[in-house]
Amino acid sequence: MKTALWKTFALLAVVSMLGALCVVPAAAQEPGKVDEAWYAKAAEPYKGVTITGVSESTPPSKYAAEVLAPAFEKMTGIKVKFEVTSWDQMYDKEMKDMEAGTGLYDFVYLEQDIVYAYMARNFLVDLDQMMKDKPELVRPGFNWDDFVAFANYFKDPKTGHMMGMPMESFLKTVVYRTDLFGDPKIKEAFKAKYGYELAPATTFQQYRDIAEFFTQWGKDNNMELWGTVVQAHTGHVASWYEQVESILPAFGVYNWGINKDNWKACVANGGQMNSDRAKEALTWWLGNLKYAPPEATSSTWDEIAASFAAGRAAMGWEYCENLGWIGRDETKSKVIGKFAVALPPLYKGVLEDAKAGKGYIGYYDGGAYAIPVGSKNKEAAFLWLMYIGDPGIQAGWAIAGTRITMKATLDDPAVKEMDKQLGGYFTFYKEYSSLFAGAPPFPFHASVREVVAPFFFRAITGELTPSDALDQACAAAEEELVREGYGK
């Protein structure tokens, strides 16, 4: 009897293990066709070399690590050792490596907001120069013009040369529940209460009305539903990012409110960080917490996606790289086929500013892979970057990671088909991405962020009023800027 029981357990264990092996990971999209013969030939001198890289643990990076790296390795014989880790850890590791010049990493993730800091320190290999020096490593037909406009963020302003190979770009915009917004009963109730049709908000008052309405609707109908997600972690810089990336620009305050001509932040010195508009923006955003799920004050970019996917909010600003899994992964998402993307509510004149190139309406996020100057395998790493920028792999990667780097990807039939599952996100991207912008070109991005963010944390907890928080934040920012040698 005992032996029989053991045999049953053993059999179950073997079956479970085989089952686990057969489960196809969500990212297991085929990498797509490329000119394998060319890569194999170009990689001949570097066969057997191992290149090491570090990247943030996001859907696009996981796809690169799990699908693209093995495919590249098989094709070229160059082994790609890929560390996919948290955002904080990634920066910690790559900055230390580049500052010390240890050459531990052959490629690093280069988020758009840090690129100016890395360029200022001459941390990165000039890709255009490398293409000139090593033409045999440049894929036939390669052209920077094939990339979307976001790629320009990786150009060195002094030389116009590219410092990174774009690997992702996506928008942070408003995502809303189409099943709720389209429900006739809800629409009727909303119109009866507010006197206008329920639709994605175009003004901040409308956004507030909708958030309030759905929070009440959730209460009245015994649902775990709130009006909006808010990325308002009280101890993580994610909350400050939501302010400066999405809310302030929608109110018409750009570049964190820092004057780029004299590096001043306070109104008295020509900045906008503590302007009336900035204070209005912060007050409005904090007011949304009343209509957000309880996890809002613990939410970074990951948790707002999880909250929306769990069906706990009717709308909110979301990093659209997450729409791939929110729109398709049944194990994680309850809102498959039930959402769409929309323009955020905007202050009067902001859309016009954006169209005229004088401002922007929200955050255009993304990153590239770059080669640190300390790398000991620059040529092999450059070939990997060529593969990252190969049109053949783009559609599969866009489907797996909801990211775009090349113009042609948006017209790919498979991507167009997937657009329906993403609430029209790719179409939205094509039409409106030019209105969004990346982080301002500040070399001091990380250091000023760390000084200013705590004032926002304290405003969220109510320890400081929005007005006091911004007055103190701008003074602290100016003090730090002077200390770092920016302005007097």
Place this chain on the structure above:
Amino acid sequence: MKSTRTGWGLLAPTLIILAFVGVLPFLYVFYIGFFDWTMFAAKTGLVFAGVNNYRRLVFDNDFLAALARTVQFAAWAVVSELILGFLLAQLLLRNFRGRSIFRTIHALPLVVAPIAVGATWRLFTIPGFGPLPYYLDKWFGFDYNISRYPSHAFATILLMDIWHWTPFVTLTLLAGLTALPREPFEQALVDGANRLQVFRYLTLPMIQPILLTTVFIRIMDALRIVDEVWMLTGGGPGTSNRYVGLHIWLIVFPKTDYGYGAAMSLLTLYFTIVLSWLLFIAIAQAGRQTTA
């Protein structure tokens, strides 16, 4: 003479390793504490600043506040763990059914990495998803939210630390108590001493060395708490739970202010040594008074 040489020979590998991983980094930190060195400043590289970083520290309210709340946290944590650990050690001295299983389960938190402890407690307490806020609200109508209320976050961090480290105190005190000779206790009972008198005049003085060691280890650990707090609240809500270790980490790594961070580290080390020394004197004096 030969045995001295053999002794140094045997110690040499350890001393060499210590020199590389302990002494040299310490000297390096001491050195860069005299420079302004921010990775993304307009003036790159090391700029000599003399003692300016130390002067800044004296007027840095954020640093001083972090230091003060660290001392407060360490006091609460160490005292709680000591009392609880002693009571549990006393309990484990007795024979009862399930003692071995209890001892094993009780010691399990010790093998968990601090970062994993923080992550687990975050899952347990995160508003909206965590079971603790859910049931506190459902059963008692209590709005428990570690990301909004500093006192809730502080209590949770304290509980987490007590859960993590009390087993260490229990095990060390248990080892000390088990090793005590039985005769003095039997004699005291024959002489009619009550439990409190036995504890005050026998147990406490006899386990004083192990008690001191345990207290110092725990104080030094509590003063440099980082990982658990970072995972749980990020030092929030606001900056209410930004302890000095976390504050230094934020200055040195995300902000990349290496010179100032080095000065902070050294001042904190100095503070820890002085605090431990004062505590040592106080405990030793109290011990002498008890035995007198």
